[in-house]
Amino acid sequence: MKKLINNPAHIIDEMINGLTKSYAHLVKRIENTTIVISIENAAKVGLISGGGSGHEPAHAGFVGQGMLTAAVCGQVFTSPTPDQILIAIRAANKGHGVFMVVKNYSGDIMNFEMAKDLAEMDGIDVEYCIVADDIAVENSTYTQGRRGVAGTVLVHKILGAAIDQGATLAEVKSLSDAILPHIKTIGVAFSGATVPEVGKPGFALADDEIEYGVGIHGEPGYRREKLQSSADLAKELVNKLNNEFNFQSGDNYALLINGLGSTPLMEQYVFANDVFKLLTNVGINIHFSKIGNYMTAIDMAGVSLTLMKLDNQKWTEYLNYGVKTVAW
Structure with missing residues (x-):
């Protein structure tokens, strides 16, 4: 295992310190916790999220004005504890209540x-809301129902923008209920993720093998096959999303292509080009797009593709709303 680390047992503590020291003009650490909180102190609804570490920049990279108030970092691929989440809620509360964005994993939901x-x-x-955007499988390890993956970042963005513009707690809940059914994600992996304290990949793929639908903790996908071209991979993922959305010419969508940790931006852009071609061919209008690493799986190679159907012009405005965070 080749990792830029010291003691694997200290990796979360040292990661949080490094992040908050590097971006002290945006965020700080709550002492004796694994919580990253915005230095902004406006009187508005608090917005928190979190989960197991290993998905950086999610979630701490999205803390700041216009997105999350705070993020709670669990151990690698492990939900944060209720006491840490409670501290984050108390710190994020400015008298207007707190909204939590939770991914659909049993440990996260319980805690x-x-x-x-x-x-x-x-x-x-x-x-709170529960994000379950991964269409790859109906049930998987650690879940009842679909997993919460990269589409969670779009939820942070939209809800954070609404809050920054004065939305109440009830309005944020209503907005989350409206947008969640419109966000769908599917991914493909080229290699497994290596948890530092384990020291080897969670699953193995041959050099010429891929797996469709792998989860962000290495949960099983829906099919393995030989490596395909970017164009063929894009066609598979777009077709799966079309099965969910039933694309209609003239529809408006947001697009998020997310690297899973080890796939270079060069390759992500090639994949993006193939996706844009396919969507253009069926008359889809892309009104917002983001390409890069937003919710990774440590060092897993691969990408995920998220589409959000934009049925409301305000949602597009929220996606384009200016923020001050580390990673957006």
Whole structure:
């Protein structure tokens, strides 16, 4: 295992310190916690998210004005504990309540719901949504139903923009309910992720082999086959998304192509070019696009493709709204 680390047991602590020291004009660490919080202190709804580490820049990289108020970093691929989430809720609460964005993993849901109950005993109003955007499989390791993956970042962006423009807690909940059914993601992996304390990839693929639909913790996908060209990979993923959306010429969409950790931007742009060609051919209008590493799986090679159907002009405005964060 070749990793730029010291002691694997200290990697989360040292990562958070490195992040917050590097971007001290945007974020800080809450002492004796694994929480990264915005230095902004505006009186508005708090927006928090989090989960296991190893998905950087998610979630701490999206803390700042216009996106998350705070992010709770668990151990690698492990949900943060309820007590850490509760501290984040208390710190994010400015008297207008707190909204939590939770990915659909059983540990995350259990711990965030427990923290919500504890916070409400303190008199803090808390609402949340569960993101389940991965269309690859209906059920997988650690989930009941679909997994929450890169589409979560678009949820952060839209809800954060609405909050920055004055949305109430009830309005944020209503907005999350409206957008979640319109966000779908599917990915393809070329290699497994190596958890530092394990020291070897979570699964193995031959040099000429890929797996469609692998999850961001290395959960099984839906098919393995020989490596295909970028154009063929794009066709597979776009067709899967079309099965969900039933594309209609003239529809408006947002596009997120997300690197899973080890795939160079050069290759992501090649893949993006192939995706744009396919969508253009069926008359899809792309009104927002982002390409890069936004929710990774440590050093996994591969990409995910997220589409969001834009049925409301305000959603597009929220996606394009200016923010001050590390990673957006």
